Amino acid sequence: MKKRVPSCTLGILLVFALSAAQSYGGTAPAGGGDPGVLPADLNLGADEFWENFDSYVDGSEMHGQGGWKGWDNNPAFGALVTSAFSHSSPHSVDITGSSDLVHEFAGFTSGQWVLTAWVYVPAGTPLSYILALNTYADGGPYNWSTQVFFDAMSGVVVSDFDGGTLPIVTDDWVEFRVEIDLDTDTQVGYYDGQQLYSKSWTEGVSGGGVLNIAAIDLFANGATSVYYDNVSLCPASGCLVPVELKSISID
Numbered sequence: 001m002k003k004r005v006p007s008c009t010l011g012i013l014l015v016f017a018l019s020a021a022q023s024y025g026g027t028a029p030a031g032g033g034d035p036g037v038l039p040a041d042l043n044l045g046a047d048e049f050w051e052n053f054d055s056y057v058d059g060s061e062m063h064g065q066g067g068w069k070g071w072d073n074n075p076a077f078g079a080l081v082t083s084a085f086s087h088s089s090p091h092s093v094d095i096t097g098s099s100d101l102v103h104e105f106a107g108f109t110s111g112q113w114v115l116t117a118w119v120y121v122p123a124g125t126p127l128s129y130i131l132a133l134n135t136y137a138d139g140g141p142y143n144w145s146t147q148v149f150f151d152a153m154s155g156v157v158v159s160d161f162d163g164g165t166l167p168i169v170t171d172d173w174v175e176f177r178v179e180i181d182l183d184t185d186t187q188v189g190y191y192d193g194q195q196l197y198s199k200s201w202t203e204g205v206s207g208g209g210v211l212n213i214a215a216i217d218l219f220a221n222g223a224t225s226v227y228y229d230n231v232s233l234c235p236a237s238g239c240l241v242p243v244e245l246k247s248i249s250i251d
Ligand SMILES: [Ca+2]
Pocket: 052, 053, 054, 086, 087, 088, 089, 090, 091, 092, 229, 230
């Protein structure tokens, strides 16, 4: 899978990232000691989040790792690392059954950001959700900006409650991306490179929200497995550290 940044930029990034990694103990930052969060002393990408699930133990519980947790910090809503499918090798996270996996963000209250998650929906999977909130705390309050479900039984991806619908792609990795402008209070959602919806951030789902990117939520809704990988929240100008650093190919 090719990165979407120019290869010349990639080369610079790779040299920079790898040299930075060498000064950080010789291991490329693939989640690091605090997986999913860049080591602060790298001073690289301090305002971005990325997660490729690759540094965790296969089969381990994501609740309590890398800043992830079950909804309301309840381990019953966690999810397991899996090697069954991956967008970046070797792992993704398996959102199934009671999974309702949350990662909170802090400090995203202005500017332009891109929230990305790669999703693999097996054919025949019932409704399963990806959501983003402008307000989240364990036990509440909550306020949702983005609510999209994958319905492989009906063959559609649907954005609640704005009428956005696209055909679903099953048994393959697909990019889901939300371009968020907190300065203009807008968000545009894309699925497989096609626009799914365009609407307000603060009025996106719940209504009456705030200009803040508070959390992402991967919610199984009782459905069978849907897999997520390479989740990131980066400036609109792009991630400083490519989330797929370990699987980049350069022409
Ligand atoms: Ca991965």
